[in-house]
Amino acid sequence: MSLRPDLAIIADHVAPGARVLDVGCGHGELMAVLRDTRQVDARGLELSPEDVSLAVARGLSVIQGDADTDLAFYPPASFDYAILSQTLQTTRAPDMVLEELLRIGRRAFVSFPNFAYWRIRWSLMWGGRMPTTSSLPDSWYATDNIHMVTIDDFRSFLGDRGITVERAWFLRGAKQCSAAAANFRAEHAVFLLRR
């Protein structure tokens, strides 16, 4: 089983034996890999009851809940890592969710699609329509993505809040690309953050 590229990066950089909360864990593909290959104590939070059922059926500890409201119920620093993959842009209050992630986890992995990727810019500029790409496939009225963000927006947000970037990875498809002009050239970004 091969993980989605951003999840593969996260999986490779979680310390073995760590305590991890995966927010928006889907049916637990990252959690299962972390448990099986790195002896991680993984917990999940997921909105969809179908995904939660699938995750529990594979033996994972997953709670059905909403990142926007339920992170408040976790004590501070209760996890080594809090993970938010491809979920930030679907939350109602992404700033609050990020603050909660860094309260609950000593570190946080955050991955998101970069809305400043050149194909998206191209599509909006020349097509004049809301872009749909392989990573943002849904039409404007059907998409869960209500708070699109670019890499530069995200960096400036982190600067304003005094959040430290420990590492960052940039992806085009499954391939990593360099940090140079990442805001233009990268389709996805993965950040490892701490307070």
Add this chain to the structure above:
Amino acid sequence: MAATAPLDDPRFGLARTARLPGPLRLDGGAFLAPVEIAYETYGTLAADGGNAILVCHALTGDQHLASTHPRTGKPGWWTRMVGPGRPIDPARDFVICANVLGSCMGSSGPASIDPTTGAPYAMRFPVITLRDMVRAQAMLVDHLGIGRLRAVVGGSMGGMQVLEWAATFPDRVASAVVIASAPRHSAQNIAFHEVGRQAIMADPSWRGGNYYEHDDPPAAGLAVARMAAHITYLSEAGLTEKFGRRLQKREAKSFGFDADFQVESYLRHQGISFVDRFDANSYLYITRAMDYFDLAEEHGGLLANAFKGTKTRFCVVSFDTDWLYPTSESRAIVHALNAAGAQVSFVELSSPFGHDSFLLESPALEAVIDGFLKAGQT
């Protein structure tokens, strides 16, 4: 797993009763001795005792979990969950189900003989709590020679017992499954129970609880109590789908007080069939025990304290149409478990059948329980 328990061990099998010397110290301050517990077991206890699963029944349930009920002739109440190829499988698991303290299917309760008087306890039976029921179950588990349970599983009042087990005997519970339940009884829950109790006590045949030597128990009062409670087990959508406003075996309204509507006839049937298998005084005692239930209060007012340092894995399940123990109650349990750092899974399943959903066909529930229990096997 190798079986060492001899097949003819009188402790194991269907229709068993243990007479435990006690005394059992009750939350109300009284001591109960001896303590009789009626129970059934299915499957074979592993040599290391590591495959034992305790199933806790709901208010009107009993120990006939997966065997034919001796009075009604109906199959066990959870044959959907317990049986060959089911999430709890006697081919692999050693399954225990005990009739709760205070009930009337063979465990010590108000209908039992008080050894000091030679007559039924009736209302002289001490008022009990859910924690008392669980302590009695723990005595039974000791009697069976089992130290640690692989899982304790229950729905509704059974789920409350599961929570009490995890809070009172954390080292004896590896996994806990809490379905359609709550960490305490709400004012609304208490209100519905009070209606039922008042119906029983208003029945002239109740006689202050001393009806055992007479031929007519307070059947009318108990039937009304059951009818009122039964409404809380269903959902409006479920009732509408099943009955709507359809009339029962007639073309037009009778302009009288017969059961014109199908829903009336259904409730009357539920009430009448219940009095054949349940004791009115037991109904009073068990509903009282549930009303007193408040796990946070038992632990300094903070629910998370009930689970401090627990190593037990938890699985909490609610149903979206359950208004008796709604999802918000399950979430309160989950938040407390999170705060305590416990391993916990939670899912709200969709079903039109209200609180009763946990007893009905639910492939989603079965899949969740199956996956959760299998993952706990070591």
